[in-house]
Amino acid sequence: xxxxxTKSETVRSPRVPKRTSSxxxxxxxxxxxxxxxxxxxxxxxxxxxxxxxxxxxxxxxxGLTLRAVAREAGVSHAAPTHHFGDxxxxxxxxxxxxxxxxxxxxxxxxxxxxxxxxxALARPKAYVAYAxxxxxxxxxxxxxxxxxxARPSLHEAAESSFAGLANAIGAMRQEQISGxxxxxxxxxxxxxxxxxxxxxxxxLLDGRLEDILERLPAGTTAEQLLExxxxxxxxxxxxx
Amino acid sequence: xxxxxTKSETVRSPRVPKRTSSxxxxxxxxxxxxxxxxxxxxxxxxxxxxxxxxxxxxxxxxGLTLRAVAREAGVSHAAPTHHFGDxxxxxxxxxxxxxxxxxxxxxxxxxxxxxxxxxALARPKAYVAYAxxxxxxxxxxxxxxxxxxARPSLHEAAESSFAGLANAIGAMRQEQISGxxxxxxxxxxxxxxxxxxxxxxxxLLDGRLEDILERLPAGTTAEQLLExxxxxxxxxxxxx
DNA sequence: GCGAAATCTTTACACTGTCAATATTGCGTC
DNA sequence: GACGCAATATTGACAGTGTAAAGATTTCGC
Numbered sequence: 001x002x003x004x005x006t007k008s009e010t011v012r013s014p015r016v017p018k019r020t021s022s023x024x025x026x027x028x029x030x031x032x033x034x035x036x037x038x039x040x041x042x043x044x045x046x047x048x049x050x051x052x053x054x055x056x057x058x059x060x061x062x063g064l065t066l067r068a069v070a071r072e073a074g075v076s077h078a079a080p081t082h083h084f085g086d087x088x089x090x091x092x093x094x095x096x097x098x099x100x101x102x103x104x105x106x107x108x109x110x111x112x113x114x115x116x117x118x119x120a121l122a123r124p125k126a127y128v129a130y131a132x133x134x135x136x137x138x139x140x141x142x143x144x145x146x147x148x149x150a151r152p153s154l155h156e157a158a159e160s161s162f163a164g165l166a167n168a169i170g171a172m173r174q175e176q177i178s179g180x181x182x183x184x185x186x187x188x189x190x191x192x193x194x195x196x197x198x199x200x201x202x203x204l205l206d207g208r209l210e211d212i213l214e215r216l217p218a219g220t221t222a223e224q225l226l227e228x229x230x231x232x233x234x235x236x237x238x239x240x
Numbered sequence: 241x242x243x244x245x246t247k248s249e250t251v252r253s254p255r256v257p258k259r260t261s262s263x264x265x266x267x268x269x270x271x272x273x274x275x276x277x278x279x280x281x282x283x284x285x286x287x288x289x290x291x292x293x294x295x296x297x298x299x300x301x302x303g304l305t306l307r308a309v310a311r312e313a314g315v316s317h318a319a320p321t322h323h324f325g326d327x328x329x330x331x332x333x334x335x336x337x338x339x340x341x342x343x344x345x346x347x348x349x350x351x352x353x354x355x356x357x358x359x360a361l362a363r364p365k366a367y368v369a370y371a372x373x374x375x376x377x378x379x380x381x382x383x384x385x386x387x388x389x390a391r392p393s394l395h396e397a398a399e400s401s402f403a404g405l406a407n408a409i410g411a412m413r414q415e416q417i418s419g420x421x422x423x424x425x426x427x428x429x430x431x432x433x434x435x436x437x438x439x440x441x442x443x444l445l446d447g448r449l450e451d452i453l454e455r456l457p458a459g460t461t462a463e464q465l466l467e468x469x470x471x472x473x474x475x476x477x478x479x480x
Numbered sequence: 481g482c483g484a485a486a487t488c489t490t491t492a493c494a495c496t497g498t499c500a501a502t503a504t505t506g507c508g509t510c
Numbered sequence: 511g512a513c514g515c516a517a518t519a520t521t522g523a524c525a526g527t528g529t530a531a532a533g534a535t536t537t538c539g540c
Contacts, residue, residue: 040505040518062385065496076520078498083518087497142446143383145302162451182455188468191443191452192436195469199439200431206382211402212431215422228428229435236476280487280536305527316489318529323487327528 045083047073052094056136061144064136066090091140092148098137099157105130106164117238121230123168124197128226131201138205142198166190172237196233200226285323287313292334296376301384304376306330331380332388338377339397345370346404357478361470363408364437368466371441378445382438406430412477436473440466 041047051072056064066087067077084090109126113119131138141147141158149155163179169190170177177186203209204222213220231238281287291312296304306327307317324330349366353359371378381387381398389395403419409430410417417426443449444462453460471478 038505044518060385066498067496077496078521079519081498142442145300180455182452184456184460184464184468185472187452187456187460187465188472191440191449191465192469192472195439195443196432196436197439198443199435199437202382202442203431203435203438209431211399212422212427215420216424216427220424220427224424225427225431228424229432232425232428232432278536284487306529307527317527318490319488321529 041075044073044075044079048075048080048083048090049094049097052090053097053137056094056140057134060136061139064091064140088146088148089151091144091146092151092154094137095141095144095147096151096153096157098134098141099154099161101134101137102130102141103157103161103164106161110168117234120172120234120238121227124193124230125223125226127197128201128204128223131205132222135205138201142202165194169193196229200229281315281319284313284315284319288315288320288323288330289334289337292330293337293377296334296380297374300376301379304331304380328386328388329391331384331386332391332394334377335381335384335387336391336394336397338374338381339394339401341374341377342370342381343397343401343404346401350408357474360412360474360478361467363405364433364470365463365466367437368441368444368463371445372462375445378441382442405434409433436469440469 048069052064052069055068055072059068066080069090070077070079073079080090084093106123106126109122110119113122147154149158166177169186173186173189175186177190182190200209209222209225213222213225216225288309292304292309295308295312299308306320309330310317310319313319320330324333346363346366349362350359353362387394389398406417409426413426413429415426417430422430440449449462449465453462453465456465
């Protein structure tokens with residue numbers, strides 16, 4: 001299965017045309033048999049993205065390579081290049097998918113909230129829950145330097161995610177958050193909420209909250225710790 | 241300067257002993273001339289760590305490779321292996337240095353605070369300031385999966401950093417934080433402070449706060465945004 | 481002084497991203 | 511339907527990476 005690519009040939013082949021027009025390959029594909037893998041995949045771009053997500057969640061960020069994705073999808077190692085340009089392209093498109101998944105999860109969580117307090121808690125809890133359910137994706141979205149935000153799909157998905165956050169903060173403050181200008185108070189409220197939830201998520205995924213969790217009363221979960229944090233933060237708004 | 245290592249030799253050399261005892265090398269080193277680079281470096285380990293920090297801050301995390309560090313230090317590409325085992329080892333030792341630098345900066349910042357409010361603000365501000373001054377180091381310490389916390393130097397330095405945070409929170413709550421057990425309230429306070437500052441720092445370094453900053457009144461800096469966040473958080477403790 | 485251990489270099493190999501050249505197929509146009 | 515071109519996929523090559531093994535050199539303990 002393509003274990004070694006560079007065979008270090010004895011002589012540097014001087015680009016001889018060879019002209020092996022489908023007769024040199026012994027019997028790889030009997031000329032348009034639908035059951036065999038055709039030369040043209042048909043929907044390789046989507047297949048590659050799905051393969052990439054599988055590889056990411058299975059092998060982590062370090063295992064997410066162009067060649068690994070190509071292997072997972074069963075195509076040659078250079079096939080992804082044609083669809084995504086380079087690794088940055090593939091990673092950026094996958095991150096855009098992650099942001100859309102994430103946005104959908106957040107919207108769904110907000111819908112199912114009833115009381116004001118539960119509305120205030122639903123969003124951050126869903127945030128952390130998404131990251132725990134898709135740690136690879138969350139890491140791809142937030143800890144990769146290799147993202148190209150100039151790509152429209154990624155830019156739009158990330159922008160939409162930010163807008164959702166800003167709107168939620170605005171609703172909690174009972175203000176209309178304008179798209180153009182923010183007061184320092186508004187900006188601070190948004191940055192504070194985002195920083196706290198993002199920071200908590202990163203520390204949790206990195207295992208750095210273990211030191212705290214194991215010192216808490218036995219059996220305390222990360223979710224309970226998060227809820228305690230949120231309630232202490234919201235204490236002024238929702239006095240017990 | 242060792243531009244290409246794998247020359248793809250024509251014939252696979254079958255390990256012939258060759259016996260070239262210092263006569264085959266023409267005149268590389270005239271037998272113990274102190275001005276020339278000696279075979280034994282003497283303090284290569286420290287030199288490698290300093291070279292690694294230079295490479296990290298110059299070329300970023302992606303540029304921090306074993307071979308790049310070796311080039312920077314002027315030794316062969318496999319020299320670091322002997323001192324650090326593998327890339328994880330080098331990166332972990334460098335991260336330990338980062339944590340010690342960081343701890344020193346935090347301690348210094350706390351000393352120079354006078355009023356209770358300034359004491360409460362000094363630590364997070366110094367935290368963000370360190371990350372901005374050493375973005376490569378901070379990224380190494382907090383966004384690398386390739387850290388081996390089993391290494392005593394790294395474990396100890398990171399532990400000390402956490403202890404400093406816990407003590408600062410305890411002082412603010414006017415409680416004695418025990419090393420063994422925490423109440424849920426205490427754990428939540430520590431995790432909340434750490435999450436917020438860490439999250440703010442990561443978002444800032446990643447440029448994700450730009451969307452907010454450019455919507456704030458013209459000229460607002462990240463430091464001012466941070467201060468607004470901190471003051472709103474501390475409003476209950478230090479009413480204006 | 482001498483052998484052993486520590487240190488550093490050399491060599492090799494599997495893996496990676498990326499580019500160039502080639503092969504194959506689909507599709508619009510006659 | 512046949513032709514030609516563009517899109518798609520493969521093959522091959524190359525520079526770079528980490529890492530392991532083996533050789534060269536120096537230092538150190540005795």
